[in-house]
Each structure stands twice: as structure tokens, then as C-alpha cells.
């Protein structure tokens with residue numbers, strides 16, 4: 088059964104079970120099925136271009152209703168969070184040549200809508216089409232795009248990663264085998280839908296008949312509300328970036344008493360530090376912690392490993408895990424040739440999870456994706472991640488982003504390697520190292536450090552860290568400046584915000 092059939096199954100067998108909760112709003116499986124049918128019927132009767140539909144909003148229940156409606160009507164959806172700056176929304180509209188924008192959050196202000204029609208009254212559309220169903224033949228086929236997620240576009244140009252239904256299913260099948268989702272699980276959803284980490288909780292929840300409990304950005308902005316919501320959530324599965332867990336760990340009550348049923352943490356998107364894993368293990372003795380790794384281009388995640396307490400103590404740098412069975416990880420040198428086991432190189436992913444490429448962008452697709460033949464002469468899709476790493480005993484270790492490398496006084500420096508050494512020092516929770524650039528020249532490095540306790544004298548504290556760092560790093564890699572911070576800024580996706588920190592250097 089694919090995801091649409093699973094939702095229909097649960098709507099039939101447990102119609103009144105909550106599928107989605109957001110603040111005081113609850114949507115049952117029956118409602119999810121009926122509302123998405125109604126909206127799909129409307130979509131089918133309005134517009135026949137087959138072009139993707141932009142779904143604009145935040146965590147409202149209409150978001151998953153609209154996603155499923157698009158799939159039922161045979162249209163890919165492009166989720167855009169309503170915190171997206173107008174200029175970026177305009178460039179996505181233009182790039183995707185979208186015919187329709189379903190807005191759950193009212194009219195996006197100050198944007199050139201070009202030829203896109205905007206529909207804001209989604210509840211009204213659902214009401215007026217309730218009881219109607221789309222033609223079952225319209226629904227997305229395995230090779231059709233289920234969603235297209237525009238990455239944050241570090242290159243400046245928006246890139247829409249196409250994920251067909253078959254890639255989503257390959258991901259969901261693996262998640263089910265890896266984690267053994269149980270009925271009745273309640274999944275905390277914090278990542279906005281424009282970030283594919285949300286796919287790791289939304290669809291595993293809906294395919295296993297569980298419940299999504301969505302937190303929004305106002306929860307996160309007001310910790311008292313956030314922790315009250317967590318207290319009442321009954322959550323059993325947690326999915327987030329490590330930065331969000333670090334944020335919650337600052338609250339002393341964040342622990343098993345607040346979330347007594349929590350049995351699994353799943354992390355992805357950023358480095359999970361041993362210190363974060365250890366603190367979670369202390370606070371949540373009944374929960375298992377998993378580190379997973381993958382880019383949007385390979386459908387959320389392709390490797391996973393359970394981090395047990397022994398691992399968190401033994402490894403200075405945690406592994407990101409074993410590759411899912413229908414994919415393969417290759418570590419390649421600059422020419423794309425595989426390097427021997429244990430050697431560092433670029434992480435290349437091949438197999439069933441890899442996207443066919445960027446939407447309407449053959450040049451960028453050609454630059455990052457490739458096709459090769461396996462032993463049986465079947466075509467296998469590959470993607471060069473731009474991440475560095477190595478494999479030891481079948482386990483992948485992440486080494487950092489190749490594009491973060493800078494040249495400092497002639498030396499090639501990887502800021503993430505310095506961060507890694509900083510995090511090994513006692514008294515440091517986490518750190519981000521940012522280059523001070525003058526055009527294309529890196530002048531010096533600044534380390535933003537979150538210490539266990541804020542220092543009285545930043546100068547004395549900096550000197551101390553410099554001394555310790557120079558025992559493990561060559562002098563040119565020791566940052567010139569150290570800034571103590573209680574918390575690091577995070578992006579809308581909940582990852583440490585390097586761009587914002589770069590403005591502070």
C-alpha cells in the first residue's frame with residue numbers, strides 16, 4: 088500500500104483516531120480522507136495543466152490536507168513556509184511557473200504573482216465539495232512527482248528537488264523497517280514543511296495510523312508555551328535537528344517526566360554531538376537516539392544508526408550510520424573515482440532514494456546528478472552530495488560540507504573540523520566557526536561557542552580555549568576570535584544559522 092492507500096485504510100479502520108493535531112485543532116483520519124478528497128475534486132475540476140501546486144502556510148491542519156489533495160489530483164505540491172521572504176517566494180513562483188497557489192495563511196504580501204492564481208479560502212472549498220471524490224485514475228503514479236522542495240539555495244538560485252512517489256515510498260518502507268512504527272505513536276513535528284525533515288514525521292505517522300502533533304514557530308518563540316505543549320502532547324517519537332534539541336535542553340524540566348512516553352529521538356540535518364546525545368540519554372533514560380543523514384536530493388535520509396551511551400562516550404565524532412538497503416554510499420575523490428575504505432572523500436549516494444533531479448533545471452541537474460548501469464545493466468541514479476566523509480566497517484562518518492572550505496593564508500581549512508575539535512573540549516556544548524571574508528579572501532576565523540557556563544572574562548576564557556585547541560590543531564587553524572553565546576541563532580529550518588553569524592564577524 089502506498090501513502091494514499093494507507094490513509095484510506097486508516098480512515099476506514101480507525102476513522103475517529105486523530106491524524107493531525109495543531110493547538111486546539113484536531114483532524115481525524117476520516118476528516119483527513121474526506122477533506123483531501125473534496126479538495127482534490129476541486130483541483131481536478133479547476134486547472135488541467137498538471138503543473139505543480141504551491142501550498143503556502145505553516146503548521147495548520149490544512150497543510151497535510153492540501154498535500155494529500157494534490158497527490159490525489161495527480162499534482163505535485165511545493166510546500167512553502169509562510170515565513171519565506173517575499174522575494175524568495177516570488178522567485179519560486181517564477182521558477183516553478185506555478186499556475187496555482189493554495190494559501191492556508193492568507194495572501195502573501197508584496198509579491199508579484201505573475202500568472203499564478205491564489206486561492207485562500209481552503210476551508211470554504213472543502214465545505215462546498217464535501218462528499219465528492221476525484222477520479223482514482225488521476226492520482227500520482229509511482230514515477231510522478233509527489234512533492235518538490237525548494238532548497239534554501241545556498242547558490243542563490245532556487246533549486247526544486249523533485250521527489251516522485253516511488254522515492255517517498257522507498258523512504259517510508261525503510262523507516263518502517265528501521266524503526267518499527269507502532270500504532271498509537273504520537274509524532275512531534277517541528278520542522279516547517281518547506282524543510283524535508285518534516286517528511287520524516289508527517290508520512291511515517293500517517294502511514295502507520297499514528298498522530299502528528301505539530302508545534303509552530305510561536306511555540307518555539309515562547310518557551311513556556313512550547314514546554315506546556317510538550318507536556319500535554321503524549322509524544323512518543325521526536326524528530327528534529329540537533330539544534331532544536333539543544334534549545335530544549337536549556338530548559339531543566341525537558342526530560343522523561345515531561346515526555347513520559349517518548350521512546351525515540353530521530354535526528355537529521357546537522358551534526359549530532361556526543362555532548363547533546365549524552366545529555367539526552369541522561370534526561371530520557373527510556374528513549375533511543377538515532378542519528379540519520381541525507382540531503383533533500385536523496386529523500387530526507389539514507390543512513391541511520393542508534394547512538395547508545397557507550398557510543399556517545401567512545402566516539403569524539405558520532406557516526407551517521409549504515410546505508411539503507413536499496414541505496415549505496417560511495418566515497419569518491421575529486422575525479423569521482425571511489426577511494427579505499429577509511430579514506431576521506433565526497434559522499435556520493437546511488438539508488439532508489441535519489442531524486443531524478445532539479446525541477447526545470449537541466450544544468451544544475453547535470454552538475455550534481457548522474458546515471459550509471461549496475462551489474463544487471465539497470466540504470467541507477469546517483470547524486471554527488473558536496474559533503475565529505477568516510478566509511479569504516481560499513482558505517483558512514485560525516486566530515487563536513489565541501490563548500491564551507493576556505494583558504495586561509497594559503498592553507499585549506501575546514502571550519503567544521505575546528506568545530507569538531509572545539510566540541511571535544513570540556514565545558515563546551517557546541518560551536519560554529521565562521522570565516523571573516525573580504526571578497527573571496529578569508530582574513531581570519533571566528534568561533535562562536537556555547538559554553539556550559541558563561542565566562543566572567545571572555546578574554547581569559549578565549550586564551551584558555553586557544554591553548555587547548557593548539558594541542559590538537561595546527562596554529563593556522565586556531566580561530567583568532569572566540570565569542571561566548573548562550574544559544575546559537577537558527578534558520579527557519581532549525582539548523583545553526585551560519586549566514587547570520589557571518590554578519591557578526
Ligand SMILES: Nc1ncnc2c1ncn2[C@@H]1O[C@H](COP(=O)(O)OP(=O)(O)OP(=O)(O)O)[C@@H](O)[C@H]1O
Pocket residue numbers: 237238239240241242283354355356357358359378379380381382383384407472474485487488582
Ligand atoms: N546527521 C547529519 N550530520 C551532519 N550533517 C548532516 C546530517 N544530516 C544531514 N546533514 C547535512 O545536511 C545536508 C542536507 O540538508 P538539506 O538537504 O536540508 O539542505 P542544506 O544543505 O541544509 O541547505 P540548502 O537548502 O542550502 O541546500 C547534508 O548534505 C549534510 O551536509
